[in-house]
Each structure stands twice: as structure tokens, then as C-alpha cells.
Amino acid sequence: MKVLVGMSGGIDSSVAAYLLKREGYEVEGVTMLIWKKDSPFPLPKGANSCYCPDKSRDLEAVDRVCRALSIPHHIIDCSDIYESEVLARFREEYLAGHTPNPCIWCNRKVKFGAMLDRAAQELDFDCFATGHYARIGRRDGRYALLKAADLRKDQSYFLSRLSQEQLARTLFPLGGYTKDEIRRIDEELGFHEPGMAESQDFYGGDYSVLIQKPDLHGDIVLTSGRKVGTHRGYWHYTIGQRRGLAVAYTEPLYVIAIDKDSNRVVVGTESETHSSCISASDPVYVSEAGFEPGRVYQVKIRSTSPGADAEITASADGFDMRFFSYVKGAAPGQSAVVYDGDAVIASGYIR
Numbered sequence: 001m002k003v004l005v006g007m008s009g010g011i012d013s014s015v016a017a018y019l020l021k022r023e024g025y026e027v028e029g030v031t032m033l034i035w036k037k038d039s040p041f042p043l044p045k046g047a048n049s050c051y052c053p054d055k056s057r058d059l060e061a062v063d064r065v066c067r068a069l070s071i072p073h074h075i076i077d078c079s080d081i082y083e084s085e086v087l088a089r090f091r092e093e094y095l096a097g098h099t100p101n102p103c104i105w106c107n108r109k110v111k112f113g114a115m116l117d118r119a120a121q122e123l124d125f126d127c128f129a130t131g132h133y134a135r136i137g138r139r140d141g142r143y144a145l146l147k148a149a150d151l152r153k154d155q156s157y158f159l160s161r162l163s164q165e166q167l168a169r170t171l172f173p174l175g176g177y178t179k180d181e182i183r184r185i186d187e188e189l190g191f192h193e194p195g196m197a198e199s200q201d202f203y204g205g206d207y208s209v210l211i212q213k214p215d216l217h218g219d220i221v222l223t224s225g226r227k228v229g230t231h232r233g234y235w236h237y238t239i240g241q242r243r244g245l246a247v248a249y250t251e252p253l254y255v256i257a258i259d260k261d262s263n264r265v266v267v268g269t270e271s272e273t274h275s276s277c278i279s280a281s282d283p284v285y286v287s288e289a290g291f292e293p294g295r296v297y298q299v300k301i302r303s304t305s306p307g308a309d310a311e312i313t314a315s316a317d318g319f320d321m322r323f324f325s326y327v328k329g330a331a332p333g334q335s336a337v338v339y340d341g342d343a344v345i346a347s348g349y350i351r
Helices: 011-022 056-069 079-095 102-122 164-168 179-189 207-211
Strands: 002-006 026-033 073-077 127-129 135-139 142-146 218-222 227-231 254-259 264-268 274-285 297-300 308-315 318-328 335-340 343-350
Touching: 002 011, 002 102, 011 026, 011 056, 011 127, 011 179, 026 056, 026 102, 056 073, 073 102, 079 102, 079 207, 102 164, 142 164, 274 335, 297 318, 318 335, 318 343
Parallel strands: 002 026, 002 127, 026 073, 218 264
Antiparallel strands: 135 142, 142 343, 218 227, 254 264, 274 318, 274 343, 297 308, 297 335, 308 318, 335 343
């Protein structure tokens, strides 16, 4: 079986390619380019960014690993769709007063979508693999997306909008390993320097730079409507934010709501960030085709959330979550991902 492995030059994707070849697969590497020379979006200030014009060092690392494994390497240009499906949408979401999920969109629309469609026009392969920490199983006749064995590195949240068709042609060879084990394998193979730092941000800088709007000063108000400060544009804030408000008050304040129409940022105390009922729209059903009445699910309302118990009911255009205890800082635009144990049941955008 021929497997196309998405390779970034980092430890995880390099070891993923090695493990698959060791298991007897016919392996080829692929790297997608997402930088567009004439892009209207500004350069990131940080070099450690997915969206970056100079990928020469990463490509050199990929080439070095592919030579060591004696596997071919291909490059697919996805810059046009990345600009429209990730960068432009990111800007639209922020201007709508939402908190976007660019990595989730990129996985479904670009990495596991457009890139593979374009690769299939030039290459022959049976399935696609990445260095994500997640697992794929079967559940009631469906492909199930499962948490990784190493819960500290689990990336199932970011993969939660993959379709059944996408899961059917995907392998996650790192899903049963811990990050420490993968690092040890990498060091034994000599792919990278021991202790190499690994972390890549979506943009590598101040996200608000992507909005490309001049400052628009407005009021920071309490939930009572009382003005307590000013800001230079509502798109500089996200729900639940505490730092950077520059407002003096008797207790810490958090962003509770963003009113884009009046350019107001509404703040309140910690208790005002609490929610016990949340709705989500545009659902993707993953490991099951729906929700079981009376079952207690676990919901993550952001990638770093530990998950909270809730009962879920389907709605006309999504699902409603009733939590057994409150959750903090539910932000419109972020993904609510529903789990049953290790399995991702559904994913939707918080309203």
C-alpha cells in the first residue's frame, strides 16, 4: 500500500514517515506551500509560523529525512485556497466579533482536502498520513476519531471536522506513542538535533495585524453599561480575555461580549464568564451519526479545555449543550467538540 505522508520538516512528521516505512508501507513525502507571493496579507513578525514566506530551512529538513529514508518528496502549492479558506475567513470572523479556529479549517479544507485533491492529479497513492497525535478506529460502522494515547499531546480537537471520507483514507501512526517516545526515536535516527524546540503557531505574531484595519477607538463597558475604559478596535479582543484590558477595577475583569456594531467591548467579573447552556451550529458528526438521549458526553469548548460533562440535544442547525457545571469563557466562533470517552462524536461552532 502506498502512503503519502505530510511532512513539515519537524520531528513528528519525520518519525511518522519512518514508522510507516518500517511497517512495510510504500512511503512518499509531500509538503504543502501556503505562502502566496502577491498576498495582500502582511508578513508575520515571528519566524516560527505556518504562514511564512521562507520555508527553505523546513524544506531542507524534509529533503534530508527523505534522503535518509530513500523516499520521494513532492511539493504541492495550496497558497490560493489557504488565502481564501484560512486567512480571509480568519479576518471575516474577527470582524464579526468571533474567535476563529484557523487550524481546524486548515485541516479539513486544505491539508486533508485541497492538498490531497491536487496531489491525486499528479500522484498515485492509497492513503494519507500525518504526524498528528490522534487515532482512528471503528464504531457502529463508522470511522471513529479517537484521542491519542498521550493526552498531553492529543490533537483530536483540531481534527474534529474531518469527514468520514477523509478519515477513511487517513493514518495517524503516532497515535499510540507518547511524545517522549517519538523524540527518542528521532534522536536514534539522527533526523534532528537532540532537544530541538518544536512549536509552530498559525501566524507567529499579533493576530490583529491580519485584520488590516486602522484603529477605531471605542468604549470598554461593564455589563451594566457603565464605561470603564477605551480601546482601539474591538478586533483586538476575544471572549474570556483578561490581560491587556488596561482597566482599573476592584476585581479582575474579563471580556464578556464584543459588540461590533457599536464598537464596544463588554467586560465583567469572572462569574460573568460562566455558562451552563451553549448552542453550536454547522455540525460535523464524526464517530456517531447523532446523539443518544440521556447520555452524558464531555465537551471541550477550546483546545486546552479539559472537557466538561453535558447532555446534548440536536437542533435544527446544530446542537445544544446543557452542562452539569458551568464552563468559562465560551467564545462565539470557537469549536465545541463533543466526546464520548476517547471518541469525537461531533464538532460545531459556538454561537
